[in-house]
Amino acid sequence: MCRHCQSFSATEMRIAPLDVRSSELQRPGVSCGRVDPIRTCLGCRTRSEPALLVRIAAQGGQAVVDEGRRLPGRGAWVHPTQQCAERAIRAIPRALRQHVDTSPIARWAQDGLGQSPDRRNERPMDN
């Protein structure tokens, strides 16, 4: 028995149909999250680079400015302008998919944005 010849029998090689269409099935931008870094401002609905936007996230039941962009969970993105921030406030709970107190963002918008909103960002009460 010549094993060398038999190992190349065509029937063994073609068990699976070579219907190579998998590349067409890939959904763009979903696979690794780095494909499309563009975010939409919650206030004006304009798409921007994340560098131009401020991340808002929930912390201790409040919506806070996530300056380090490190807070876990969903984030909302907004231009650091008073107009966008004020418009975004109402949409924040929906964007974060939870009920949050948006007064820190309202204060941030009124206070003059970009001026270290961190100064009153003390530890949230977690009783």
Ligand SMILES: [Zn+2]
């Ligand atoms: Zn905006």
